[in-house]
Amino acid sequence: MLAAAPACAQAVRPFSAYDPVRVDAVLAEAGALRAAGRHRDALRGYRRAIHLTRINEGLDTPVQIGLLERVLESQLALGLREAADGTQENLYRLRLRHAAGPAERLAAAYSDWKRERYLGGAGTAGYRSLLAMIDVHDEALAALRSAGEDGVAEVPHLYHRLEAEYLVSTYAGENSPVTHVHSGGVGLADYQTATDLDADRFRRLRKHNFRNGRELLERVIAILEAQPERDVEALAAARIALGDWYLWWYRRGRALENYREAWSLYADDGDPATDPAALFPGPRELPDANSFSTGRAPDPYQQPARARVRFSVSRLGEVRDIEFLELEPGDAPGARSALYQLLKNYRFRPLLRDGEVVAASDVVRQYRYHY
Numbered sequence: 224m225l226a227a228a229p230a231c232a233q234a235v236r237p238f239s240a241y242d243p244v245r246v247d248a249v250l251a252e253a254g255a256l257r258a259a260g261r262h263r264d265a266l267r268g269y270r271r272a273i274h275l276t277r278i279n280e281g282l283d284t285p286v287q288i289g290l291l292e293r294v295l296e297s298q299l300a301l302g303l304r305e306a307a308d309g310t311q312e313n314l315y316r317l318r319l320r321h322a323a324g325p326a327e328r329l330a331a332a333y334s335d336w337k338r339e340r341y342l343g344g345a346g347t348a349g350y351r352s353l354l355a356m357i358d359v360h361d362e363a364l365a366a367l368r369s370a371g372e373d374g375v376a377e378v379p380h381l382y383h384r385l386e387a388e389y390l391v392s393t394y395a396g397e398n399s400p401v402t403h404v405h406s407g408g409v410g411l412a413d414y415q416t417a418t419d420l421d422a423d424r425f426r427r428l429r430k431h432n433f434r435n436g437r438e439l440l441e442r443v444i445a446i447l448e449a450q451p452e453r454d455v456e457a458l459a460a461a462r463i464a465l466g467d468w469y470l471w472w473y474r475r476g477r478a479l480e481n482y483r484e485a486w487s488l489y490a491d492d493g494d495p496a497t498d499p500a501a502l503f504p505g506p507r508e509l510p511d512a513n514s515f516s517t518g519r520a521p522d523p524y525q526q527p528a529r530a531r532v533r534f535s536v537s538r539l540g541e542v543r544d545i546e547f548l549e550l551e552p553g554d555a556p557g558a559r560s561a562l563y564q565l566l567k568n569y570r571f572r573p574l575l576r577d578g579e580v581v582a583a584s585d586v587v588r589q590y591r592y593h594y
Contacts, residue, residue, distance in 0.1 A: 262297035356387040374446040388436040389514035440465040506536040525593035528558035561594035
């Protein structure tokens with residue numbers, strides 16, 4: 224009887240506030256609150272669970288990934304975008320530290336979050352989101368080089384960096400863009416001055432934007448050309464991307480040189496099944512990347528519109544002879560002028576045939592946009 228006394232005393236001892244069992248209870252309660260749509264109350268529970276977990280297990284443990292994911296879900300449900308931004312950064316660092324997925328995919332997901340945040344006009348200094356996009360891939364590239372990884376592993380990060388460079392090229396301030404079109408493009412806004420170190424760094428990036436984008440793609444090409452077995456498809460895509468970047472910056476002669484290089488890669492590879500015309504099936508809006516695409520809801524103060532238009536594209540990628548075939552709403556002159564101006568400002572990758580750039584006529588496109 225006496226021997227059983229310690230066991231009984233242990234059984235009736237109250238739990239410590241930091242007991243792991245207490246963490247499970249807090250999590251269960253927070254989960255119920257989240258399921259009931261009481262996200263603000265759930266957030267308090269999850270923060271308490273994270274605090275207890277850090278005390279019991281350490282500051283940066285894998286179990287906190289799941290907890291932060293739940294915090295993020297509730298923050299987004301409440302529209303707490305600033306708080307969610309910090310949670311996303313913590314999540315990225317934790318996932319990377321504990322290898323919770325391929326490094327390239329983790330970096331791309333975090334970069335996409337920052338891109339959406341920038342395009343959504345969130346925060347008071349959108350250029351910091353662009354800097355974060357650049358930094359996350361620069362860090363990944365530095366880690367690959369430090370580990371002596373094969374250069375091919377750099378290529379996805381270099382292309383993601385290029386997406387940021389396209390956004391940097393159009394940056395002009397912190398206001399919302401004027402016109403959003405699903406196929407790409409962003410309006411320019413008023414420039415906002417700043418004096419902090421991030422702003423100074425961003426100014427330097429803008430100053431060297433053309434060179435930075437060109438060097439990224441030249442690095443991709445150098446990596447691909449150094450491989451024992453040449454990947455013609457990847458090399459042609461890189462040459463086209465470099466041509467697009469030159470055309471984006473109105474370096475038309477250099478753009479056409481790279482387009483012809485891409486054509487030659489397919490034409491000279493000795494494979495009869497490879498058709499170089501497939502590389503240039505028709506004029507394509509630039510940039511041919513995800514830089515300006517966004518899944519966010521449109522500005523409630525802008526009007527939706529849909530248009531089907533026909534136009535021609537010159538050898539230099541300029542739109543001419545715009546004809547509206549359909550327009551909804553048809554009685555809104557603003558819808559017509561907004562898309563007309565956007566198309567006139569677009570740069571298109573031109574059409575190539577037999578290795579030479581040719582003008583394209585009767586190009587028909589449908590656009591859904593807000594103005």
